[in-house]
Amino acid sequence: MSEFLPVLSYATFFLVFASIFATMALGLNLQWGYTGLFNVGVAGFVAVGAYASALLTTPPDAGPGAVRVVGLGLPIVVGWIGGTVAAGLVAAAVGFAALRLRHDYLAIATFGIAVVIQLVALNAQKLTGGPFGIQFIPKPFDAQLDGSLAFNALYLALTLAALGCVYAALQRLAASPWGRVLRAIREDETAAEALGKRAFAFRLQSFAIGGAIMGFGGALYAHFVGYIAPEDFLPILTFQIWTMLIVGGAGSNRGAIAGTVVVWAIWTIAGNGLRELIPAADQARAASLQIVLVGVLLAAMLLWRPQGLLGPRPSKSPSA
Amino acid sequence: MILQIIADGLIVGSTIALGAIGLTMTYSLLRFANFAHGEFIAWGAYLALTFLGFFIALGGGGAMAPLGPFSFGWQLLAALVAGAIATAILALVLDWLLFDRLSAQGSAIVLTIASFGAALALRNFLQFVYGTLPAYYTRELQIAIHIVPRDVGGGLRATPDQLFVLALALVLVVGLHLFLQRTTAGRAMRAVAHNPALARVTGIDVASVVRWTWILGAILAAVAGTFAGLVGQLRPQIGFDLLLPLFAAAILGGIGSVPGAVIGGLIVGLAESAAVPLIGAEYRAAAAFGVLIAILLVRPQGLFAERAK
Numbered sequence: 001m002s003e004f005l006p007v008l009s010y011a012t013f014f015l016v017f018a019s020i021f022a023t024m025a026l027g028l029n030l031q032w033g034y035t036g037l038f039n040v041g042v043a044g045f046v047a048v049g050a051y052a053s054a055l056l057t058t059p060p061d062a063g064p065g066a067v068r069v070v071g072l073g074l075p076i077v078v079g080w081i082g083g084t085v086a087a088g089l090v091a092a093a094v095g096f097a098a099l100r101l102r103h104d105y106l107a108i109a110t111f112g113i114a115v116v117i118q119l120v121a122l123n124a125q126k127l128t129g130g131p132f133g134i135q136f137i138p139k140p141f142d143a144q145l146d147g148s149l150a151f152n153a154l155y156l157a158l159t160l161a162a163l164g165c166v167y168a169a170l171q172r173l174a175a176s177p178w179g180r181v182l183r184a185i186r187e188d189e190t191a192a193e194a195l196g197k198r199a200f201a202f203r204l205q206s207f208a209i210g211g212a213i214m215g216f217g218g219a220l221y222a223h224f225v226g227y228i229a230p231e232d233f234l235p236i237l238t239f240q241i242w243t244m245l246i247v248g249g250a251g252s253n254r255g256a257i258a259g260t261v262v263v264w265a266i267w268t269i270a271g272n273g274l275r276e277l278i279p280a281a282d283q284a285r286a287a288s289l290q291i292v293l294v295g296v297l298l299a300a301m302l303l304w305r306p307q308g309l310l311g312p313r314p315s316k317s318p319s320a
Numbered sequence: 321m322i323l324q325i326i327a328d329g330l331i332v333g334s335t336i337a338l339g340a341i342g343l344t345m346t347y348s349l350l351r352f353a354n355f356a357h358g359e360f361i362a363w364g365a366y367l368a369l370t371f372l373g374f375f376i377a378l379g380g381g382g383a384m385a386p387l388g389p390f391s392f393g394w395q396l397l398a399a400l401v402a403g404a405i406a407t408a409i410l411a412l413v414l415d416w417l418l419f420d421r422l423s424a425q426g427s428a429i430v431l432t433i434a435s436f437g438a439a440l441a442l443r444n445f446l447q448f449v450y451g452t453l454p455a456y457y458t459r460e461l462q463i464a465i466h467i468v469p470r471d472v473g474g475g476l477r478a479t480p481d482q483l484f485v486l487a488l489a490l491v492l493v494v495g496l497h498l499f500l501q502r503t504t505a506g507r508a509m510r511a512v513a514h515n516p517a518l519a520r521v522t523g524i525d526v527a528s529v530v531r532w533t534w535i536l537g538a539i540l541a542a543v544a545g546t547f548a549g550l551v552g553q554l555r556p557q558i559g560f561d562l563l564l565p566l567f568a569a570a571i572l573g574g575i576g577s578v579p580g581a582v583i584g585g586l587i588v589g590l591a592e593s594a595a596v597p598l599i600g601a602e603y604r605a606a607a608a609f610g611v612l613i614a615i616l617l618v619r620p621q622g623l624f625a626e627r628a629k
Contacts, residue, residue, distance in 0.1 A: 295441025
């Protein structure tokens, strides 16, 4: 039995990350798959959720030389809600500025907000801890559990439950009149407007809810790892989530989840493989190669199977 | 002080302007926001570094003998040209592999996603090849010369290299403007940007115009990257860091307008340099975002929109 423990521990670790990424991919699927909104700042919204939740739940640094002076020490549930709401508000603000305009302006604006959030995380040291990040973020039931396996298993149950709730809610939303209006706007905005549906309002709601779900994913991440820093929210994260959604199939919630598992597995295996193949001195370079590999995967998928593994038929896929 | 801020802003702005020209041209012609454009800047800068080593070795090795007051010799100018040509080839290969095939499928937004993926792949491949440590074209130290004495507007100092960058950027912009306005090839480019279907009917070879737009955009991007490396340092993120200012400049100037991209680039450069005393050097990059959001809210078609949209 004991030889299985490391495997089991690693498997739960892998699945916790997969379910957190899948939550973020579902948020992106609402924005892109259902509404056709192109968000290049996923990492920024995730960061807002993670930092907001961490600040609400983690006390400030103690002792002399403390960098971070803000922190509330509230219960973790408050952090999760706060992180979700904060990311949703940031998404609403960005959407308000950019959603009336050409679709690619939203892409540029979201790219910009992610850059600015990264700047704030790096430089507002009193709030975010700067490059050192926020440490000792509370983990749920940490005191009652002994050993990392027990914690990983419990957290896996939590993230799976969270993923299940988000999935069920989005499925219901997609089937509701609200979801039908979103699809109508995506397919033919003029016709939808002619039927009296205000495209801007629906887009803004979809974008804000999608951003909130990403923030929720960020909060889940923060309380699993217990430590966040600006480097956790680089554009590579945005790119990973996008690849997960495209590989799985934009427009399908099940596809988003399946794509997440596939891409996260490829990412993990490629990372381990490169670490084996490339000498220790060049490990930093190996990490770059890992990203190149997934970039090629995304491009190949767009070229040869744009609907993804489980996506709707190409004719229904979002188009500009 | 104020003069110095303006001068610094113009120098940064000229780099942004050169990059934004290529971005705005491909944007209006191919109708997608190319997030990989920043990587042409980075690759141009690093390819020039490789060619520089080659030309120095060709000239017998050792140190590069500086030209006049500048920190660099003829080798860097040759490397600039060679790097720009190599970057143009890179852009054509990327178009052939990815963008051309995807645009045949129809959706512009898919092109934007693909360009985002291509940008990350290109940037990380660059990091894989050249490593992450900063690099320099030359270790030669430059003394800034006084152009305006200290008692007038706080004085103005600039290095000869910075003046070289400004002058060459000006020459390139004027040359490009004349090319677009006066030559048949330039008119064909503008015609395709305005109305591809009509241009095709009048017998313009649209595929060839698209190729030349990539070539011109990549050359200007490579020059911008080399300039940025010359007055600063070479880092793999050099293109990524310029991407937001480039987009801000292109939208501020109005998508498709070359003079607009130049003026937009200078304005964004000035905003960045003015941001340093106002909100601190660490938030300098946020200035471009501020300009971007302001223009999106107030005048989303840009200052010099070529076509109503």
